[in-house]
Amino acid sequence: MKLPPFLLERFFARHEFEARYLLCSSDCESMSIGDLLSLEPGAREKFHDHWLGYTESTGSPSLRREIARGYAAVTPDQVLVHAGAEEAIFLFTHATLEPGDHLVVHAPCYQSLCEVARGIGCELSLWQAREENGWALDPADLPRLVRGTTKAIVINLPHNPTGYHMEEPRFRDISRFADTHGIALFSDEVYRGLEYDNADRLPPACSLSESAISLGVMSKTYGLAGLRIGWVATRNAAVLSRMAELKDYTTICASAPSEFLAALALRNGEVIAARNRGIIAANLALLDGFFARHADRFSWQRPKAGPIAFPRLRIGDVEAFCSALLSSCGVLLLPGTVYGDAGNHFRIGFGRTNMPEALARLEESLESQSSIG
Ligand SMILES: Cc1ncc(COP(=O)(O)O)c(C=O)c1O
Numbered sequence: 001m002k003l004p005p006f007l008l009e010r011f012f013a014r015h016e017f018e019a020r021y022l023l024c025s026s027d028c029e030s031m032s033i034g035d036l037l038s039l040e041p042g043a044r045e046k047f048h049d050h051w052l053g054y055t056e057s058t059g060s061p062s063l064r065r066e067i068a069r070g071y072a073a074v075t076p077d078q079v080l081v082h083a084g085a086e087e088a089i090f091l092f093t094h095a096t097l098e099p100g101d102h103l104v105v106h107a108p109c110y111q112s113l114c115e116v117a118r119g120i121g122c123e124l125s126l127w128q129a130r131e132e133n134g135w136a137l138d139p140a141d142l143p144r145l146v147r148g149t150t151k152a153i154v155i156n157l158p159h160n161p162t163g164y165h166m167e168e169p170r171f172r173d174i175s176r177f178a179d180t181h182g183i184a185l186f187s188d189e190v191y192r193g194l195e196y197d198n199a200d201r202l203p204p205a206c207s208l209s210e211s212a213i214s215l216g217v218m219s220k221t222y223g224l225a226g227l228r229i230g231w232v233a234t235r236n237a238a239v240l241s242r243m244a245e246l247k248d249y250t251t252i253c254a255s256a257p258s259e260f261l262a263a264l265a266l267r268n269g270e271v272i273a274a275r276n277r278g279i280i281a282a283n284l285a286l287l288d289g290f291f292a293r294h295a296d297r298f299s300w301q302r303p304k305a306g307p308i309a310f311p312r313l314r315i316g317d318v319e320a321f322c323s324a325l326l327s328s329c330g331v332l333l334l335p336g337t338v339y340g341d342a343g344n345h346f347r348i349g350f351g352r353t354n355m356p357e358a359l360a361r362l363e364e365s366l367e368s369q370s371s372i373g
Contacts, residue, residue: 001119021331027307027349047260059080060081060254063262064079064231084219089116097151098121098122099120099121100149101150103117103154110188128141135301155188157305160308163309187213228254279352329361329365
């Protein structure tokens, strides 16, 4: 298998720890181990006593129990813990797809959702989200994209990078369509819980269909990316056991301290997610004002969920704009070209507490350097 460089991750590898202001992160505000432990009395002592041997390859029972609580339709045995969502994407793809298989992928997308399959030798059709439709997917496209060889439909809601979120009846239609055609629905739900209105939260795909796979992670909604804990939840026993077999060749089991901390975080998941939704709501109000003041420069599709959006730069080249901005004021925006986007979009992130300061630096820079863009 040959994989090209992961453009987004290479971009972050270059800039993430040097830029003064990250204004394009897709995760929410994080916290220290101490802050997390302080959420439960006695947790500090238990953490110190936690055993550092191998853990169960499927994930520690206490962690899988906490994860399963988030899915009415699955039991802890229907959860497989991974090193981040990234490992789960890699293993799902290898577990279910062969060279020549076809899949339909929601685009633009987090690169591994399409590239790992391409690397195996699969054929892909992109189900393209369009800015002019508010980044919605057109349901009429799906039957046109599917072929006899289609083995998977890969969808990501709430969506990275556009912040698009689908209405429930449409999501149910996709799940039914996949079931009717014997296609596995791989549903990347890593931003689930970050809907601006809780009423918009979709049922997880694994609860709609016995064959669908729901992908979750600690990184985004809970802001705990450093734990590197992700999972799949599914009633599809064949896919789950094949992924578990492959995991013996990647990480074998998760990090024991991370499993402990992730279980603790999920027991307090609603408190953490509510804090992060609060940060997002306050930051989003600032972005509304910012984009209204700079409507001549940017086109703004207000997202429906999550900590990121995908505005368009109206004048100039987006890569040059992002690079000039970084040198002039240390603010990092992510050019859409890392998603293969040719529409002059960039990703902006607003899940962090220092976002108002980063946005202020960006605005000062726009005002003082009319040459940018
Ligand atoms: C849609 C989507 N899926 C998966 C991942 C991978 O998550 P993690 O880095 O926690 O493995 C990301 C990370 O940005 C993402 O945005």
